[in-house]
Amino acid sequence: MVSNEMTLQLKEKVENLINAKFPNALISTSLEYDFPVFELDKSQFLEVMTFLKNDSQANFGFLTTLCGLHFPENGDKEFGMMYQLHNLNSNERIRIKVFMPKEDMKINSLTQLWPTANWMERQEYDFFGFKFIGHPNLVRILNMDEMNYFPMRKEYPLEDGSRDDKNDKMFGR
Amino acid sequence: MNKQEEFNQTSNSEKVYNIINLGPTHPATHGIFQNILKMDGEIIMEAEPTVGYIHRAFEKLAEHRPYNQVTPITDRLNYCSSPINNMGWHMTVEKLIGCEVPKRAQYMRVIIMELSRISDHVICTTIIGQDTGATTGFLYFFQMREKIYEIFEEICGARLTTNIGRIGGMERDFNETVWKKLDIFLKEFPEFLSEFQRLIERNRIFMDRTIDCGPISAEKALAYGFTGPNLRAAGVDYDVRVAMPYSSYEDFEFKIPIGQNGDTYDRFMVRIEEMWESISIIKQAIEKMPEGPIHADVPEFYLPDKEDVYSKMEALIYHFKIVMGETDVPKGEVYHSVEGGNGELGFYLVSDGGRTPFRLHFRRPCFIYYQAYPEMIVNGLLSDAILTLSSLNVIAGELDA
Amino acid sequence: MLTNRSKQVVKREMTWFEKAYFPAILSGLSITIKHFFMKKATVKYPEVKREFAPVYRGQHVLKRDESGAERCTACGLCAVACPAEAITMTANERKKGEENLYREEKYASVYEINMLRCIFCGLCEEACPKEAIFLTDRIVPSTFERDEFIYGKDKLVEPIDQRVDVSKRQTPAVLEFKKDKHFKHNKTYLDKMLGKAKKH
Amino acid sequence: MSTIDIKPENKPEGLEGAGFFATSLEKVVGLARANSLWPLPFATSCCGIEFMATMASHYDLSRFGSERLSFSPRQADLLMVMGTISKKLAPVLRQVYEQMAEPKWVLSMGACASSGGIFDTYSVLQGIDRVIPVDVYIPGCPPRPEQVLDGILKIQELSKSEGLRMRNSPEYKAKLALYGIE
Amino acid sequence: MDPLLIKAIIVLIIFAITLLVATYSTWGERKVAAFLQDRVGPNRAGPGGLLQPLADAVKMFMKEEIIPSVSNKWLFILGPCISMLTALMTGVVIPWGGDITLGGQTFNLQIVDLNIGILYLFGVVSLGVYGIMIGGWASNNKYSLLGAIRASSQMISYEIAMGLAIIALVMTTGTLSLKEIVQQQDAGFANIVYQPLGFVIFLICAFAETNRAPFDLPECETELIGGYHTEYSSMKLGFFLFAEYINMFISSAVIVSFYFGGYNFPFQHELGLEGNWLTIVQTIVFFMKVLGFVFFFFWVRWTLPRFRYDQLMNLGWKVLLPLALVNIFITGLTMWFLGKI
Amino acid sequence: MQDVQVLISGIPLNNYIYICAALFGIGALGVMIRRNAIVLFMCIELMLNAVNLLLVAFSSYLGDNSGQVFVFFIMAVAAAEVAVGLAILIMVYRNAQTSDTEVLNQLKW
């Protein structure tokens, strides 16, 4: 496990790297357990990610995962995307976050940088309805094409609704 | 003139390919994948996969279940090695609530996880054999999987979807039978493994079938987010157990087997070698097994003993709180990854302090690397495509969430 | 190389001998013929039953206490704990004169588990504060109709005069209670014969 | 698998006359079918792995004459649905069922296939009996191989008791009509 | 008795035995597979599962016939019929035993002794592929078509090596009649002594011609579902499966007649048996040899992985064909040295 | 030799000539009216076989083996022709996506 001082150092290092190249890109930084988290400005997102991947000092060449987030009470930052990058050589991991309002759920696609982002982005489109600019084939992947809503958003129910053997009124559920 | 036009049309039109629909119920797709293959004779020119045939909305479901009820859901991710998923989930929550699990429980977890890694690789390697036509190896080797089932059953009471352990430790200590069965298993398994190896590993038919079948280079593999045995077969020795040790993996000596070309034979051999390594880890864990408690001292999360519930008021309150999910979980977000049967299995958990996870995202290795499949099979034969699929060990449950 | 622990897997070139197919084929044939004469691993199921682990998570049972009263108090924890939401129950107040039937003031007048929904995860057993519900090492039989899988109290509550399931999942106290010959349901055939003999 | 089962004391109705041949033939055919159920494993998830265990040496489904898996629906007698069937997959399952040749039986194995199990979610079909008729349900998640064998024995019972012309009977047709299968 | 009648009876008996052996081959295969795999195999239908093939047959007869609406009905039915017919036709020239004397008349247990028996065998075998091709093509299913194409190219390719292996055998024996070949082996050694390489080539080709593993590409389950018989149900499927077992039985019989002395066995004349008794013992020995080879077919099937299409072709054209030519050359050279020609 | 005489004694040689002429004619007709190259090949085979049959008939009636040997050579030529012809056809089909001779009459595509 990466110890806390190392995480702190990593956070400072990446922060300095990004600030030196893109002074306005970083909105906030924080430390969540063993992860340095960087919130990026959406307009410069793709550039920063390209930089983080290709820069010899950062060298985050491996996209571990990405996922969408939905915080219904967050106003302008209602929807967010989370990316986790991994520098395999030095074994450093960081998390990038980008937030956006519901009206403007467009974000640059990372498929050019990492082919692996292709399906993951399709999945987040399928779940939340993010529009990835530059994605080669942005269609639903897991759900049926006929589905007309984005099921992972908080306002939609989980249940199928056709179940008849359950008594929901019990025990306050 | 008319003829001329007709001729021009035919000669300019695109080449007519044979279109084959591989799946969703094709026997070789084991789970449920569909691939629409454009074939020129037996050679695949283009492949278009469709997934999502068993999408079960894990992530949404996890948002509606209290923390301890998420464990049975993780069982069904990669069902060939569900204990790893269980443990990964437990460790994620433990990281979130900041509790330190005692060494004994950690070692027990290591034993269970390595057993399930073996059982996962047993499935994959035998299925490769099965898809090449050597059915018998499957049946020999599956007997060993039965033995692992027996051990799991003795530990937790179920064979496949184990729901093993709890947040904060193990539910109960290994009993005598478990130790005995483990002993027998460790004695028998190497025999069966080497017999299985002798059966097909150096058989020329098998080698011809698998070498240079569905290869992927290390760069491509990394770009496609490969992890686990499939990445290691391409020659990158990335293993979460070593890179980010969890559950005391740093205490054990083991090697990371890697391949060269990332072809089917490499993937097969890497898995075989990993089984040998797993055996050695289990042996080390049994040897080093410390005495001590089997769960952390977290009364807010670890269910109290039944006797205490019955007799002590405090325990009863905790019991109710835990079951109802009314415990205080810190706010925050945490990512924890374990080396699953197929690679880095990550849990990204966002907690808002409520009863259920606010958002739980699974990094499912199968889903991530399966998208490289079309590229891997193009320009190969149909038989290669099938072997590539089975050697990637794509588990539908993990793929489709 | 990210670590110094990597190890190249064997991928030798085939030797000339191996390229001739025969050595591997012959060794394969010898392995399979060896198994031909070995003892078979098969457990002939309906006649011979394989041993289950004592902690196997099979069909549920609703236990009775020492005097034969139902332990369940319809607190609903099991239903809450069930990830499959397979348990439903209706709580009822105990009336006067029913003390020998129900141990607490509240009891479940309807207690249903949908066995088709149930995933046998054992969380209900863990949740129960009254040691009332247990998973046993019996398996739920398959049937032709879907409706038959909603097990009510008739199938779940342990019969008062039959031997209860013994399973190590159950706590020492329960096990102790089960051994006590004082209760009717623990009496074996031999005990009954002995009792009869005493009366005479 | 023999006609000796027909004892004189419980002789069937039509022992005299043409009926005798029909009834004993029905019995023979029923027995034959029972002992030669070729399953089509429609395995999607966890239950498929337990089905492998059922096929493997320890449980050995072949003892019941059912080890020849026929992945082509035309040749199968028994559709074993194992694992979650999502709404996306339901039409495929339906098609496979329709492609099977009569007589055909359906075995729904495990909680997910039978009722949806824990996956009471927007994408999962809540039981395959919403799209195809099911003959035997096996509970469990996943069921033990013993339970699977029990299920197969139940199907055998069913095929023994069903007559030759059962599949032409109005009841059976009505059952299929419920599902919209002609 | 009318000799024609007895001949007809012998024909019927041989057909019946062929069918019976093929039927029980299915049971045998399942049992052998089970035993090789630490299982017990079918044991519920009758004692030891002995009625299993009957159950299968009755079930298949009573199963609904499905003819896919898009496929060509006549060809669809013709496919399995041709398969079955050609499989049964090959048994005609095989010498099942020596002479038998009934009521003063002597009959041979071979149905016809063609002087071009080997050519007949070869011709009928080469026709067998039509059943698979037509069946696979008429199914109008991509997988069936692939299976049919694989079958045809595989069978044509391996026929050549097989023919060349036989030519070397014909060179040493100097006859095309199976009966004569068998009788020659009574006097001298079994032909395997003279033609070891030829035997190996012939054996491999026999595997390929019968579509058995490791050459079962036309129907390999994990790739092509059922291959050419994917769309077949009921007894038409049964015919296809049956034809495979008959082919296996017949090719075992051919191998035994060609290379293992047919119905002859060592020291048969020293036993002091005469006439009919000797013939009966010889026939039993013949069947034991054949069943041994049938077992070998099973054994190999449940041990080896299968080839890939191009590797199969490479083996046939680049290995077996040159080997067969070398074999002919060596045979010719040896015979020349020994002054046989 | 007795067999042949017995067998064909009742059949005048002219019958064979009529049959073979008819077969040859049918084959030639096919060549003229069909457009599918593969059927054309088959019709050519038909014509060759008509000739073969006549050769065998003459050989048997004359008691001379040379006629049958000649049939061998015709078979050899036919086999070689089919191998090359079908290879050409496949190549043409790959390029032009048709086997219609009316379309393929251009020698260039």
Next chain:
Amino acid sequence: MSISQYIFWFLSFVALISALMVVFSKSPVYSVLSLIMTFFAIAGHYLLLSAQFLAAVHIIVYAGAIMVLFLYVIMMLNLNKEAEPHKKPYIQIISFVAIGLLMVTLIGTLKEAEAIAPSNIANNVGGIGTVEQLGKVLFNQFLLPFEISSILFLSAMVGAVYLSKKNLQ
């Protein structure tokens, strides 16, 4: 009529009908199958003419190899899609007339052969059409053509392999 005459007429009938079907059936697969039937009928004729060896070789070569190749090509190219358009009617009429004339000419010229009767066989020793006889003729009288035909085969093989290679450019 003797039994061999019956056989003769039957075989001829089958041969002609199936030959007509080769030409007139719409689907190439049916053409192939009818052609196989024709070959069987011709093989029957060979047997009737007591050319046993030739009959077997005929079946092996034509039905067993050449027609399989045809069928293989048809299946591989999937040529069975629709019946191709027929040639223009006037061409068809001309063809029929031409063929009629051809047949008249053929029969007219060959009719004289009637004089040859099977009884004419006088100086024949041993059976004709047996393997030994044919072999002797083939390897004595026709040795050179035999060897040359092997060269023909070789070149045909090379040609076929070269032609069917993928990228001819």
